[in-house]
Amino acid sequence: MAPKCHAEIMDDHLELLEQLRAGLPDEALITDPDVTASYAHDMASFCEAGAPAVVVLPRTVEQVQHIMRTATDLRVPVVPQGARTGLSGGANASDGCIVLSLVKMDRILEISPVDRIAVVEPGVVNAVLSRAVAEHGLYYPPDPSSWEQCTIGGNIGTASGGLCCVKYGVTAEYVLGLDVVLADGRLMRTGRRTAKGVAGYDLTRLFVGSEGSLGIVVRAVLALKPSPPQQLVLAAEFPSAAAACEAVCEIMARGHVPSLLELMDRTTVQAVNKLGHMGLPESTEALLLAAFDTPDPAADLAAVGELCTAAGATQVVPAEDAAESEMLLQARRMSLPAMETIKSATMIDDVCVPRSKLGAMLDGTAAIAARYGLTIGVCAHAGDGNTHPVVCFDAADEDESRRARESFDEIMALGLELGGTITGEHGVGVLKKEWLARELGPVGLEMQRAVKQTFDPLGILNPGKLF
Amino acid sequence: MAPKCHAEIMDDHLELLEQLRAGLPDEALITDPDVTASYAHDMASFCEAGAPAVVVLPRTVEQVQHIMRTATDLRVPVVPQGARTGLSGGANASDGCIVLSLVKMDRILEISPVDRIAVVEPGVVNAVLSRAVAEHGLYYPPDPSSWEQCTIGGNIGTASGGLCCVKYGVTAEYVLGLDVVLADGRLMRTGRRTAKGVAGYDLTRLFVGSEGSLGIVVRAVLALKPSPPQQLVLAAEFPSAAAACEAVCEIMARGHVPSLLELMDRTTVQAVNKLGHMGLPESTEALLLAAFDTPDPAADLAAVGELCTAAGATQVVPAEDAAESEMLLQARRMSLPAMETIKSATMIDDVCVPRSKLGAMLDGTAAIAARYGLTIGVCAHAGDGNTHPVVCFDAADEDESRRARESFDEIMALGLELGGTITGEHGVGVLKKEWLARELGPVGLEMQRAVKQTFDPLGILNPGKLF
CATH class of the missing domain: 3.30.465.10 (Uridine Diphospho-n-acetylenolpyruvylglucosamine Reductase; domain 3)
Incomplete structure (x- = not known):
């Protein structure tokens, strides 16, 4: 079937649009399919997205209430959206839905x-x-x-x-x-x-x-x-991920309270250097960044530096000032964009394991990458045990795409095996809904569905997500 | 009707006890009504409590599952209990219920x-x-x-x-x-x-x-x-509750992070001195305790002491060491027991208001006490805006008891008026269930009830509490 033209789509949704217009100003409705298509999905790969019937951009609570009353009357699904920077497809449109963008309610x-x-x-x-x-x-x-x-x-x-x-x-x-x-x-x-x-x-x-x-x-x-004091950052180079993870465990077991504790593996460091010319040490297997926003961050960094050295760090370099600290943070923040330049597409895992299992998680991820013949760079909120393995693949290569998807899933399986969760901070969306069921188990899943049913008996709120 | 004897109660609950015994060892069941009566209520005043059919003391998850399956089969209400130190009647038994005490599961x-x-x-x-x-x-x-x-x-x-x-x-x-x-x-x-x-x-x-x-x-x-460093405590005397509250607001607005920030009014201070011979300054209208568990608590206390003086404190005394700090904390912890010695009974409010409204809350509480001719001492987690007005009354005096109950309610009404909540940390239980409805409003109440229905469709879990 050929895609419908604008006029045809309008006909399908005539009643919906009429009712919406009764409580919304014209500028709050977008029906041009070229524009509505741009609201169809967030930043996740491998997630289905449908064609919205309409995008609404309310400015008041009353307008949102009108939209939801209309959706309930006509049994039309509603997909709420912010900036669509999500990484799990949680904001993806379904066919014929109302995309409810909240970006104009920005006071x-x-x-x-x-x-x-x-x-x-x-x-x-x-x-x-x-x-x-x-x-x-x-x-x-x-x-x-x-x-x-x-x-x-x-x-x-x-x-x-x-x-x-x-x-x-x-x-x-x-x-x-x-x-x-x-x-x-x-x-x-x-x-x-x-x-x-x-x-x-x-x-x-x-x-x-x-x-x-x-x-x-x-x-x-x-x-x-x-507002805390300005944080000061330290960079430590390790000959292996295991050594870096040992340092992380020691830092946390000794009662330190860093304001960040981040890890970048060799693949990530090299990608960041290539994209941003950051001059990070490319020979390191794992770069650990630790920071403190305490009254005396230099003293805290010195103590943490010693723990890093004891765990096998080959080099420990505290930033001398705020500018150097900011540069190191910029390098860390560049990790995802940098990894995205390696191949045409990426899938970003978000597995969080107990901190004590971080080493096992990183070693296991490396083994999965080797088994599938893929580049999987890892950056991690190491202090939380929250890893972001980034699976890099060529979306035009069918076999590589399949291997990417499979390795992405195996990383979640490994996380669950280690007592972790499939998502530390990115959510479930469309991408991980089968995995949510595995993590929750049958009783948990049933009660979560029952809660959904309690608040949304008609099933019109972001259907097809989570479960 | 005369109270039933042990044998009669047993007959009523024969089937229940038989089923419970099938999955519980003998020592996990108490049916002697003299003993079960001691499990009937927590520490709240004015809260109805019924006579349990049985008290069960399981030691394993499987035993708890057996108890709940039995309760579901026979539609018998279950009242879960810890140590019954609650202050809202949330652990009070209902007639014919299973009291499910979890105290033996203590590993x-x-x-x-x-x-x-x-x-x-x-x-x-x-x-x-x-x-x-x-x-x-x-x-x-x-x-x-x-x-x-x-x-x-x-x-x-x-x-x-x-x-x-x-x-x-x-x-x-x-x-x-x-x-x-x-x-x-x-x-x-x-x-x-x-x-x-x-x-x-x-x-x-x-x-x-x-x-x-x-x-x-x-x-x-x-x-x-x-574990944080040992905290150091400061005591500041104020000529009015308003001045103390101004100090609290200044301390928090200036970005300090005290490890405690507590207030005791004159009534409380005098009661504590009488009970514990603590030697607190009785001429003060409001005693503020601030503490820091930071690397340099003395410096933080000095800064906070200056803010207290600026707000009108007549005396600011930092503890010299851990022992003096502990003494001040003991005095604070003695507040409730001390207030309980003023009259034969107490009702303890738990209203939490936005910190900026703390002064209005304390002044309003004093006005309520005056209007009802009652002693209402206040201690407060001042840094949180969480006040505990303690209404003291003679339980044998019917009119005073009525006034106590009414003033207790008026304090909650004042809290809601000031944008606060009826309970900061004690819960709703039996004591405040009408007030919960007022705080939540009709939509909130309906959705809370719907959640209850989702998890407990037969209504056997702690019935009559919250709603």
């Missing part, structure tokens, strides 16, 4: 230094919020690598993490309360704006990481920390 | 310094765990005032807090994963043992604070922190 409503909270709409960009609160001496820690693009609503949907987590935790720890538009258009407030609160079930946390499948977040109360 | 299964986790059974006493992990250089922060008696399972049920929360947060932040026996006896594992993980909905957090109404926690993976 910071309040920042309170005394209460250490911010109240925001879901479309606020992570970096915009981070900079705004910094002006008040405050710090919003979650820093996914897409922080210059991704939105707080998207971060909440995927419970996303970043480099900060080893000290400051993931997005979930910073969401105190939510306003949520339910599937039928009713508005529900969860949680609180106080430091503590235990009134009833924690529905706030239930929505964090629910990938838009339980309701539409239209407002969030976020916890903030005071 | 610490694992402590890992590298992974910074402990795996425990629900009956482990908070202080026992705290001391056990301290031997490994680790720290389990949640420290409710009943920490020498209360169990981890009970702490999870109520999401309890303590003095540590201003820096370290409540129990919820430390629960990574759970094994839960569902209402029908099936075993479900939630969450993870890794530092991060976002696979599916956060059911772990849903169970934390659910007061035994969704399932029975039989095992928990807890996050640990490295």
Whole structure:
């Protein structure tokens, strides 16, 4: 069947568009299929994406309620979206759906230094919020690598993490309360704006990481920390991943609290040097970056440097100042873009294992790469045991693509075997839904589905994701 | 009707006891009504409590599963209990129920310094765990005032807090994963043992604070922190609660991170002196305790002391050493027992307001006390805005009891008016269930009930609590 033309698609969705228009201004609706197609998917490979009936860009809570009432009336699926920087297909459109983009609801409503909270709409960009609160001496820690693009609503949907987590935790720890538009258009407030609160079930946390499948977040109360001192970074070169992981375990077992503890393997280091001319040491098998934002970071780095040397580091270089530290962080942040230049496509795993199993995870990943004859570079939030093996492949090569997909899956199997999880911070989306079932087991899966059914009895919220 | 004798009660519950005995050793069942009566309620005033049919004390997960299967078969309500130190009636028995006490499941299964986790059974006493992990250089922060008696399972049920929360947060932040026996006896594992993980909905957090109404926690993976340096405490005297609250706001707005920030009003100070001969300054209207467990606590205390003076403190006394610090903490921990000596009974509120509203909350509470002609002493986790107004009354005096109950409620109404919550850390139980409905609103309440229905369709898990 030939693809439908614009007019034909319009006919199919006439009633839907008419009802939506009754409560939305014209500029909040996009129906041009060339444009709506650009909203069809996020940044994940191997994830199906359909053709949306319409993209809506509401600016108010009332507009979101109107959209959800319409969707419920007509039983039309709704796919909520932030900046579509996700890596699991969680924001991918399904055929005939309403894509509900929250990017126009982008106001910071309040920042309170005394209460250490911010109240925001879901479309606020992570970096915009981070900079705004910094002006008040405050710090919003979650820093996914897409922080210059991704939105707080998207971060909440995927419970996303970043480099900060080893000290400051993931997005979930910073969401105190939510306003949520339910599937039928009713508005529900969860949680609180106080430091503590235990009134009833924690529905706030239930929505964090629910990938838009339980309701539409239209407002969030976020916890903030005071701005920490400028962090200082150290780089340590190791002759093997095992030695680097031993250092990580020692650092954490001795009670250190680094503000980041990151690992890049040789493949990653070489790719970063090639893309960014960063001058990282290419002879190293594993480069460990540790940082402290404590009152005396140099002293903490010295102690950690000694542990690295004891674990076999061949070179330990503390940054001399903030500029050198920033350069090392830039190199780390460049890891994913750099790996993307190796082949035409990548798949990014997100397996998190107990820290004590990090060495086994890295060795096992290397063995999988060898077995499949693929380049799999690994960068890792090592302090959290959260690895991002990046499977590089040529999308035009069918056999290599198949091997990429299989190795991607084997890495998740290895993670589960080691007592880990298939996703530390990227979410399940479309990409890992079979694996979610394996991780949860039959009882867990059944209860998760029951929760979904409770909040979305018609199954119109981001269908086909998670389960 | 005269109370039934032992034999009569046994007849009523014959089938239940027979089925329970099929999967439990004799010593795990208590049917003597004199003994079961002692399991009827927790430490809250004004909360109804029924007569249990039986108290069961399982030692294994399989035994808990057997109990829940039996309860489901026979539609018998189950009331889970820890140490019954709760303050909201959440562990109170209902007539003919099975009291399911988890105190015999008290093993610490694992402590890992590298992974910074402990795996425990629900009956482990908070202080026992705290001391056990301290031997490994680790720290389990949640420290409710009943920490020498209360169990981890009970702490999870109520999401309890303590003095540590201003820096370290409540129990919820430390629960990574759970094994839960569902209402029908099936075993479900939630969450993870890794530092991060976002696979599916956060059911772990849903169970934390659910007061035994969704399932029975039989095992928990807890996050640990490295042991911090010994904290040093400062005491500051203020001529008014308002001045003390101004100091609290300044301390937090300036980015300080105290390890505790507590307030005791004049009534509390006098009661503590009377009970414990602590020699606290009785002329003060509000005594503020601040502590730091940083590398240089004396320097941090000096900075905070200056802020106190600027806010009007008449006296600022930093402790000279750990012993003096411990003495001040003991005085604070004595607040509730001391207030209990003022009259024959107390009701303890647990209102948490945004920190910026703490002054208004304390002034409003004083006005309520005056209006009702009652003694209401206040101690507060001031850094969190979490106040514990303690209403003192003579339980034999009907009119005073009525006024106590009414003022207790008015304090919650004031908290909600100020943007706060009716419970910061004690839970809802029986005592505040009408107030939960007011805090949540109709949509929130309906969805919370729907979640309850999803996990407990027969309504056998701790019925009559929360809603």
